[in-house]
Amino acid sequence: MYKDPSYFIQGVLDNNRLTLARTITLIESTLQTHQDIARNVISELLPHTGKAVRLGITGVPGAGKSTFIESFGNMLTGRGYRVAVLAIDPSSTRSGGSILGDKTRMEKLAINDMAFIRPSPSGGSLGGVARKTRETMLLCEAAGFDVIIVETVGVGQSETTVASMVDFFMVLQISGAGDELQGIKKGVLEVADAIVVNKADGDNVTRAKLAKKQYETALHLVTPSSPNWSPPVMTCSALEEIGLEEAWETIKQHKKIMSATGELDEKRKDQAMSWMWFLVKEGLENWFYNNEEIKKVLPTITAAVESGKKAPTRAADELVSVLGSDLLF
Amino acid sequence: MAQNPNYNEWVEMATKQMKGKSPDTLTWKSPEGIDVKCLYTAADIEGMDTVGSLPGMAPYTRGPMATMYAGRPWTIRQYAGFSTAKESNAFYRRNLAAGQKGLSVAFDLATHRGYDSDNPRVAGDIGKAGVAIDSIEDMKILFDGIPLDKMSVSMTMNGAVIPILGMWIAAAEESGVKQEQLNGTIQNDILKEYLTRNTYIYPPAPSMRIVSDIMAFASKNMPRYNTISISGYHIMEAGADSVLQTAFTLADGIEYVRAAIASGMDIDTFAPRLSFFFGIGMNFFMDIAMLRAARFLWHRSMQQFNPKNPKSSMLRTHCQTSGWSLTEQDPYNNIIRTTLEAMSATLGGTQSLHTNSYDEAVCLPTDFSARIARNTQIIIQEETHTCKVADPLGGSYYIEYLTNQIVEKAQEILDEIEEIGGMSKAIESGMPKMRIEESAARRQARIDQGSDVIVGVNKYRLENEKLDFDILEVPDSVRIEQIERIKEIKSTRNEAETQACLEAITKAAEGNGNLLEVAVAAAKARATVGEISDAMEKVFGRYVATTQCVSGAYSSEYSEANAESATVIEDFRKRTENFLEKTGRRPRILVTKMGQDGHDRGIKVVASSFADLGFDVDISPMFQTPDEAAKMAIENDVHIVGASSLAAGHKTLVPELIEKLKAQGAGEIGVVAGGVIPPSDYDFLYDNGCKAIFGPGTPITTSAGKVMDLLEAQYIK
Numbered sequence A: 001m002y003k004d005p006s007y008f009i010q011g012v013l014d015n016n017r018l019t020l021a022r023t024i025t026l027i028e029s030t031l032q033t034h035q036d037i038a039r040n041v042i043s044e045l046l047p048h049t050g051k052a053v054r055l056g057i058t059g060v061p062g063a064g065k066s067t068f069i070e071s072f073g074n075m076l077t078g079r080g081y082r083v084a085v086l087a088i089d090p091s092s093t094r095s096g097g098s099i100l101g102d103k104t105r106m107e108k109l110a111i112n113d114m115a116f117i118r119p120s121p122s123g124g125s126l127g128g129v130a131r132k133t134r135e136t137m138l139l140c141e142a143a144g145f146d147v148i149i150v151e152t153v154g155v156g157q158s159e160t161t162v163a164s165m166v167d168f169f170m171v172l173q174i175s176g177a178g179d180e181l182q183g184i185k186k187g188v189l190e191v192a193d194a195i196v197v198n199k200a201d202g203d204n205v206t207r208a209k210l211a212k213k214q215y216e217t218a219l220h221l222v223t224p225s226s227p228n229w230s231p232p233v234m235t236c237s238a239l240e241e242i243g244l245e246e247a248w249e250t251i252k253q254h255k256k257i258m259s260a261t262g263e264l265d266e267k268r269k270d271q272a273m274s275w276m277w278f279l280v281k282e283g284l285e286n287w288f289y290n291n292e293e294i295k296k297v298l299p300t301i302t303a304a305v306e307s308g309k310k311a312p313t314r315a316a317d318e319l320v321s322v323l324g325s326d327l328l329f
Numbered sequence B: 001m002a003q004n005p006n007y008n009e010w011v012e013m014a015t016k017q018m019k020g021k022s023p024d025t026l027t028w029k030s031p032e033g034i035d036v037k038c039l040y041t042a043a044d045i046e047g048m049d050t051v052g053s054l055p056g057m058a059p060y061t062r063g064p065m066a067t068m069y070a071g072r073p074w075t076i077r078q079y080a081g082f083s084t085a086k087e088s089n090a091f092y093r094r095n096l097a098a099g100q101k102g103l104s105v106a107f108d109l110a111t112h113r114g115y116d117s118d119n120p121r122v123a124g125d126i127g128k129a130g131v132a133i134d135s136i137e138d139m140k141i142l143f144d145g146i147p148l149d150k151m152s153v154s155m156t157m158n159g160a161v162i163p164i165l166g167m168w169i170a171a172a173e174e175s176g177v178k179q180e181q182l183n184g185t186i187q188n189d190i191l192k193e194y195l196t197r198n199t200y201i202y203p204p205a206p207s208m209r210i211v212s213d214i215m216a217f218a219s220k221n222m223p224r225y226n227t228i229s230i231s232g233y234h235i236m237e238a239g240a241d242s243v244l245q246t247a248f249t250l251a252d253g254i255e256y257v258r259a260a261i262a263s264g265m266d267i268d269t270f271a272p273r274l275s276f277f278f279g280i281g282m283n284f285f286m287d288i289a290m291l292r293a294a295r296f297l298w299h300r301s302m303q304q305f306n307p308k309n310p311k312s313s314m315l316r317t318h319c320q321t322s323g324w325s326l327t328e329q330d331p332y333n334n335i336i337r338t339t340l341e342a343m344s345a346t347l348g349g350t351q352s353l354h355t356n357s358y359d360e361a362v363c364l365p366t367d368f369s370a371r372i373a374r375n376t377q378i379i380i381q382e383e384t385h386t387c388k389v390a391d392p393l394g395g396s397y398y399i400e401y402l403t404n405q406i407v408e409k410a411q412e413i414l415d416e417i418e419e420i421g422g423m424s425k426a427i428e429s430g431m432p433k434m435r436i437e438e439s440a441a442r443r444q445a446r447i448d449q450g451s452d453v454i455v456g457v458n459k460y461r462l463e464n465e466k467l468d469f470d471i472l473e474v475p476d477s478v479r480i481e482q483i484e485r486i487k488e489i490k491s492t493r494n495e496a497e498t499q500a501c502l503e504a505i506t507k508a509a510e511g512n513g514n515l516l517e518v519a520v521a522a523a524k525a526r527a528t529v530g531e532i533s534d535a536m537e538k539v540f541g542r543y544v545a546t547t548q549c550v551s552g553a554y555s556s557e558y559s560e561a562n563a564e565s566a567t568v569i570e571d572f573r574k575r576t577e578n579f580l581e582k583t584g585r586r587p588r589i590l591v592t593k594m595g596q597d598g599h600d601r602g603i604k605v606v607a608s609s610f611a612d613l614g615f616d617v618d619i620s621p622m623f624q625t626p627d628e629a630a631k632m633a634i635e636n637d638v639h640i641v642g643a644s645s646l647a648a649g650h651k652t653l654v655p656e657l658i659e660k661l662k663a664q665g666a667g668e669i670g671v672v673a674g675g676v677i678p679p680s681d682y683d684f685l686y687d688n689g690c691k692a693i694f695g696p697g698t699p700i701t702t703s704a705g706k707v708m709d710l711l712e713a714q715y716i717k
């Protein structure tokens, strides 16, 4: 690993593929020494960020997110945009390892020189994803990518986390046996800037149209997150490349309105703020777990809670007070 | 029928022999989930509808012919092809002279995937894993001196089936043989390509139309020709157990029947020409029963289409012994394995058979290894007297029980597939592929921890092994030769005519003209395989597979074996965890397949099990060029790339990958290789910078351990 921040900074600004890739690795590293360099790199690069369209895409496994990005990304590069894709893959809670197969569904985009795709393991902790993805997004912006797409599978809180760091959040759905709404969480509807029903092709077109109606009805029951934008429902076929144009128009339209009303600026300010608080929380947490005293007492206290010998409330008090006495020194 | 009156006495005796334990504890659960007891009696098969028929009569459980081998033995049909058409032709002729009865052509991977030999994507593949065919001129050389009106020719072709079959028909016509005289089989089974064999070109819908076009053409013009060989062999070799093989193969068959009926054909015009292809492994009795079960089930499944001709529901099949069961270690053991499997196939009543050579896990067969393989069959036919009786095992309690179990279990899966909406939909859903791959990962785990024994690999392994036989190596000059010939053909043909024929193909693809018919004309006009394929690709597009990967199967099968095995997994996870603590991230490996090599069983097993051991595993799309693989390695910033190579492209592709990485400043990303790489090539690869090589039979724990050694040495100071 390279120690000199300027290696990374210069490489990213030059849009050197190799260095950009290595800088992402640096950011993702769990080592404190790497994190120190990473902080440095990010703050140097921050002035070069903010110009890209930040797009988040979520959806159930198999909804066609990767296929959509393959078609959509190639369409955009065809128009001269440079596209970066960050795909988050779940890590196994058992082994810690992961299978990162996104590029098998983005075959053409993966070898497209105008595109950069980086799959990342979620690494077990969602908090981790939040920081890494946000910072990786900034790196890609600094490297000059025009559109940045974050793909995340809809598990746990990951969608809302990603929604909180992008300009436009798209929920990809598929039509199924009729009770589509079962598959969508209310929280996700609230943060969606558009719902796109994918796989509207072949003998599936009518079903997709039906699903579209259902989502439209469902969206009426949700208060939109923006006074200036009511999230549309669209259909598309990622495979047959139908409806991609409309999706792009919608995103551009959204950006136009959000910029004109000043909401985009507001949103990004909010995001910066929540990023700060996130880092504070993460810092506190790190500090907690790395505290020598905590490391010493943690196993006994957790064991006591597990066996029911100690109440969780009591245990938490004790742990925090360990920090407290540490602070007195 | 009641239980044998002496049964209780037997139980007592057995319990005594077991020192008081019940004989039930001897029951073995087969990979298919069938409980195999240590004794079967008449009571076990009482009332079964699978028992009691006669050979040659519906439901054909006991064989499609009345006298079976007593009348005529099965056809010895060896699958072969390599290098140029000329070399392969000479090889065929030598084999026919030595007692082989039918021909079976193996094409190289460039041809399979519809590329001409001069296409840069296939530089490492020409003539390596089969014979290179670019045009009708090659086809004519391939069959030079072989009477196509008499010799039955089987061709394993699925992706580029339109140009290849077109060229074969055209070549026959140019040598004076009429279409109606042609006799043989084209594999033309596209569904299993998406599932396991991976030489598809177009997406499923147009590919299914191609299948129907061929059936329609042949039912009109080639009455003696088998238009499809519905193949379970590849499904088994990719990891399926015998029940999965039966179910998925028959489900494919049903799908083709539906497609043909939907295209307007009458069931009795094509169903009698459907043929099957099964794989026979080392589970001796199971696979005898499998063939019997498959015939019963096919007959039953076909009734829904109301055939009038009895032949429409009669399953006739070719078989091949399992290549997967053959080892690089102690390779002469393979002759014994193949003999047993050949016995199993013939006791099960196959109509033709391919037996593998002992050098299967090393290279394509040489004249010598092919001779031993062929003689295996000749000896069974001529010396053992096993051919004197039809279905000699019919009525065996155990065989009949197994037959029935396979019927029941396969039917359950068939029902499940119907529920999904048929095999095309099931394949789309990913269900069959995942089942096969899970089965493969579990198998690997059982071998790695020793519960499935493979002699010479995980038991009685030789200490110092050195291959002492000749290896067939296809020289790179084949590519140059092929390119020269393409140039010559293109410069001497009537270009306007060729282009008109190609346009006719594109038109037929857009509309509904018969694609085979126009391809025969294009072949005569000297259009190449690549050109004909492209003419259709313009309309159909090229299919890209979606790769899914099972997780957890390897470690769970491994850990469940015993406490000691569980520790192996746990210890390994600690090792990857330690790497994470020391270096800031998990060991990250890109596993990739370069060239047109479509063998993905190994790489899937490696990916899935490495992830189970705590690696972050990137999987590349199939069919990468070294350049593309390098780009992916760099972007994903992996520690190491693992190239899996089974189709003899390793000497070109692996060094090129290492070069490409270096050229882009990523020399620190190491490269290891695995797959069918002859030991004599190891030094060449090491000299070119390959860090480690893992041949067939390497336990995952060994290869993963070696990869960790390399990474720890490089990154943990």
Ligand code: B12
Binding pocket: B106, B107, B108, B109, B128, B129, B130, B131, B156, B196, B197, B198, B199, B233, B234, B237, B238, B322, B323, B324, B325, B326, B327, B359, B360, B361, B362, B363, B364, B365, B444, B591, B596, B597, B598, B599, B600, B601, B602, B603, B605, B606, B641, B642, B643, B644, B645, B646, B647, B648, B672, B673, B674, B675, B676, B694, B695, B696, B697, B698, B699, B700, B703, B704
């Ligand atoms: C199974 C098989 C098939 C299956 C493949 C199913 C699938 N989806 O994978 C089917 C039946 C479809 C098939 C078809 C063909 N096959 Co085939 N096949 C085999 C066979 C019998 C076993 C391969 C296998 O899967 N083994 C099990 C896996 C787990 O082992 P593995 O891949 O070797 O991986 C292990 C190690 O090598 C290592 N490893 C491998 N890669 C990596 C990577 C990393 C990173 C690491 C750490 C380790 C590692 O770890 C694994 C675990 O031990 C071999 C012969 C043999 N016994 O090896 C022939 C073989 C590879 N096939 C061969 C040929 C020619 C073909 C065809 C091209 C024939 C034709 N002309 O049509 C076709 C086309 C396939 C294609 N599209 O490429 C030849 C290749 C000849 C050569 N190299 O010179 C072989 C060697 C047989 C022979 N002697 O003729 N085949």
Ligand SMILES: Nc1nc2c(ncn2[C@@H]2O[C@H](COP(=O)(O)OP(=O)(O)OP(=O)(O)O)[C@@H](O)[C@H]2O)c(=O)[nH]1
Binding pocket: A059, A060, A061, A062, A063, A064, A065, A066, A067, A068, A105, A153, A198, A199, A200, A201, A236, A237, A238, A239, A240, B428, B546
């Ligand atoms: N018919 C049809 N199939 C599609 C379409 N988009 C994707 N698919 C198929 O759906 C399957 C899943 O697609 P992916 O793109 O991998 O889905 P994903 O949402 O990225 O999946 P994960 O990353 O596993 O969560 C694949 O088999 C695709 O070919 C579409 O528009 N139409």
Ligand SMILES: [Mg+2]
Binding pocket: A065, A066, A067, A102, A105, A151
């Ligand atoms: Mg995806």
